[in-house]
């Protein structure tokens with residue numbers, strides 16, 4: 001799963017790593033993402049999971065990507081577009097087994113749709129699939145209900161197209177219950193070494209791939225009462241040193257981290273103080289410091305024996321690790337370390 005620029009990590013480089021690691025296919029949400037990936041991977045099967053306008057459908061099919069289908073009208077459009085492009089369209093029929101988002105709710109109607117796909121010479125019924133709403137909630141019973149709704153539909157579609165791929169599991173379901181695996185799993189977050197349950201990835205032997213680095217651009221003496229940043233939301237409680245880092249919400253360091261985060265410098269945690277600006281943040285280095293301009297800083301990742309997890313940042317922001325890494329903006333150069 002390399003949608004949203006590979007969960008913010010960089011789609012093409014993560015796709016290449018995943019394929020080297022054994023992934024057999026790539027999946028994205030949008031047609032433009034498939035189009036971009038196709039330039040890098042001429043032969044790899046790519047699946048576009050999301051809703052598509054006619055224009056986007058053309059883009060996806062022209063990139064020889066598989067697409068998701070759950071309505072008869074869209075099936076017809078796929079068929080028409082396949083004729084226009086001169087090659088078959090590979091389609092995966094989607095059951096909404098309880099997510100309440102994209103997909104056909106009625107199992108019989110979905111099987112009917114699958115039958116129509118199977119009977120259409122311009123379409124290749126390549127898959128039947130669904131998506132879980134609560135896989136990341138340990139101990140919940142809803143995933144089992146969704147699974148029970150999906151399994152007979154998958155069987156019925158497989159009878160129509162014995163070679164089609166049955167798939168349902170995201171990372172959490174993959175880790176939670178083997179019964180969700182079917183023919184293929186659609187792992188995203190765990191591939192990046194992040195924990196789908198929002199806990200420490202190490203508990204499940206996951207190793208985060210991403211680190212977010214900056215550096216201390218300036219170190220300034222602050223007298224007691226002096227303030228840092230917009231709105232003067234922090235004032236030095238005593239004479240101290242403040243480090244200025246050239247990274248801000250324009251880079252994806254969310255403003256909700258104002259006075260609510262820590263940054264690693266020289267292997268030590270320092271509090272982020274003041275309001276996060278678009279391009280800068282400030283950290284309190286304390287009354288005596290040996291930190292100098294140019295010192296490397298880590299906002300997510302390890303330095304010495306300290307480590308700041310995306311999951312920690314997510315908890316501070318009352319969000320999920322997905323949003324933390326997806327939010328790292330294009331402005332941040334991605335440096336790939338093998």
Ligand SMILES: Cc1ncc(COP(=O)(O)O)c(C=O)c1O
Nearest residue numbers: 001049131170171186187188189
């Ligand atoms: C339909 C679908 N399948 C699979 C995934 C991958 O989920 P995860 O990153 O939790 O593994 C997503 C991501 O949100 C998704 O939307």
